[in-house]
Amino acid sequence: MGIEGNDWVLMKTARAPSNIAVIKYWGKRDENLILPINSSISVTLDYLFATTTVAVSPSFTSDRLWLNGKEVSMESKRYKNCLQQIRSRATDVVDEKTGLVVKKESWKDLYVHVASKNNFPTAAGLASSAAGFACLVYALAHLMGAKESYEGEFSTIARLGSGSACRSLYGGFVKWNMGKEDDGSDSIATQIVKKDHWKDLVIIIAVVSSRQKETSSTAGMQTSVKTSPLLQHRAQSVVPKRMVEMEEAIMKRDFATFAKLTCADSNQFHATCLDTSPPIFYMNDTSRRLIGLVEKWNASEGTPQAAYTFDAGPNAVLFAPDDKVARSLLQRILYLFPPASDADISRYVVGDQSIMELAGIKTIDDIEALPTPSEWSGIDIPRTKGELGYLICSRPGQGAIVLEDSAALLDDATGFPG
Numbered sequence: 001m002g003i004e005g006n007d008w009v010l011m012k013t014a015r016a017p018s019n020i021a022v023i024k025y026w027g028k029r030d031e032n033l034i035l036p037i038n039s040s041i042s043v044t045l046d047y048l049f050a051t052t053t054v055a056v057s058p059s060f061t062s063d064r065l066w067l068n069g070k071e072v073s074m075e076s077k078r079y080k081n082c083l084q085q086i087r088s089r090a091t092d093v094v095d096e097k098t099g100l101v102v103k104k105e106s107w108k109d110l111y112v113h114v115a116s117k118n119n120f121p122t123a124a125g126l127a128s129s130a131a132g133f134a135c136l137v138y139a140l141a142h143l144m145g146a147k148e149s150y151e152g153e154f155s156t157i158a159r160l161g162s163g164s165a166c167r168s169l170y171g172g173f174v175k176w177n178m179g180k181e182d183d184g185s186d187s188i189a190t191q192i193v194k195k196d197h198w199k200d201l202v203i204i205i206a207v208v209s210s211r212q213k214e215t216s217s218t219a220g221m222q223t224s225v226k227t228s229p230l231l232q233h234r235a236q237s238v239v240p241k242r243m244v245e246m247e248e249a250i251m252k253r254d255f256a257t258f259a260k261l262t263c264a265d266s267n268q269f270h271a272t273c274l275d276t277s278p279p280i281f282y283m284n285d286t287s288r289r290l291i292g293l294v295e296k297w298n299a300s301e302g303t304p305q306a307a308y309t310f311d312a313g314p315n316a317v318l319f320a321p322d323d324k325v326a327r328s329l330l331q332r333i334l335y336l337f338p339p340a341s342d343a344d345i346s347r348y349v350v351g352d353q354s355i356m357e358l359a360g361i362k363t364i365d366d367i368e369a370l371p372t373p374s375e376w377s378g379i380d381i382p383r384t385k386g387e388l389g390y391l392i393c394s395r396p397g398q399g400a401i402v403l404e405d406s407a408a409l410l411d412d413a414t415g416f417p418g
């Protein structure tokens with residue numbers, strides 16, 4: 001098959017994970033290049049990912065994108081920047097199956113079709129743009145034979161899509177170094193350690209149903225940079241020290257320090273939101289009750305059992321150092337936040353089922369029968385059924401990967417969604 005004919009479609013499918021920051025990125029020093037005012041650290045999540053297929057064909061007449069089955073415009077600067085950066089690094093590509101050759105200089109004349117979907121509801125407000133842009137960049141790079149000229153170069157391209165996306169290319173624990181160059185060439189994400197370094201860590205995501213329309217991260221951080229004196233103090237005087245301490249805690253698997261820093265950093269991020277004018281509120285009453293659950297437990301034990309962090313929304317991401325503590329954490333969450341009486345338990349706790357098994361919970365009756373956690377005994381606590389949407393049990397996950405052709409979201413003959 002030659003490049004002359006119009007009847008060919010070449011495509012690649014990839015998968016990239018979501019990540020949750022434990023030292024938060026909030027605020028840009030360059031809006032176009034998405035350069036942050038401070039460095040950040042994240043944990044890559046298992047079970048939550050975007051799958052993206054990218055295709056080229058001489059028969060395509062424009063760049064097109066389908067997100068979760070619905071066509072959306074690819075006109076935004078963020079998509080264009082990512083696409084242009086990968087196109088400029090494209091090389092000669094030979095399709096192993098058909099022998100088709102796409103020459104380096106041909107890529108700029110070929111339009112792309114992109115189909116992407118998340119395996120978790122976008123409405124749940126879980127960092128879908130991070131997984132999505134990381135996946136787009138990773139899939140495009142593999143399709144077009146783009147190579148990194150230095151380690152982390154692709155992360156600088158994913159960053160142009162969404163800041164937090166640069167951290168979603170890697171598994172385990174990831175650091176995004178803010179960099180100092182004006183062109184962003186040193187604003188790079190790198191892996192601190194692989195997922196297996198701290199494989200016992202359990203991550204429970206409590207999806208808190210939110211009725212309110214939240215302020216987007218992009219808009220929220222713009223206002224914070226303009227108006228919050230606390231944010232300046234945080235970026236200049238607090239985060240640099242925390243970055244060093246957090247990296248060390250991760251290296252040593254020191255959960256007490258990890259937990260202390262994670263909670264403190266989430267709380268300071270939300271404090272900068274309150275310090276913004278007009279103030280931004282991302283957490284709600286349920287979020288604050290989840291904080292109470294962890295704080296009260298930690299205080300009663302005298303040492304951190306669990307940690308929490310919240311992004312630009314009310315959902316909590318909770319950490320436990322191992323299965324045993326995760327079981328106690330899950331029991332506490334289920335005790336304080338039981339599902340609605342008619343809920344399907346297999347849909348109330350999803351993801352890694354091993355913690356539920358360890359907790360011996362199979363039915364709603366098992367939840368009803370949970371004993372009052374000792375730190376809550378004698379206290380009249382509300383146990384509102386159905387206050388939480390659902391829970392996702394996760395672990396540190398792997399970075400972006402290329403998938404088999406059978407996972408493609410576009411038809412291999414037409415390059416359109418099937």
Ligand code: DP6
Binds near residue numbers: 162
């Ligand atoms: C609170 O990466 O979504 O999740 O760069 O404007 O696309 P843009 O913002 P985004 O912001 C993420 C903010 C955060 C903290 C974090 O992930 O570090």
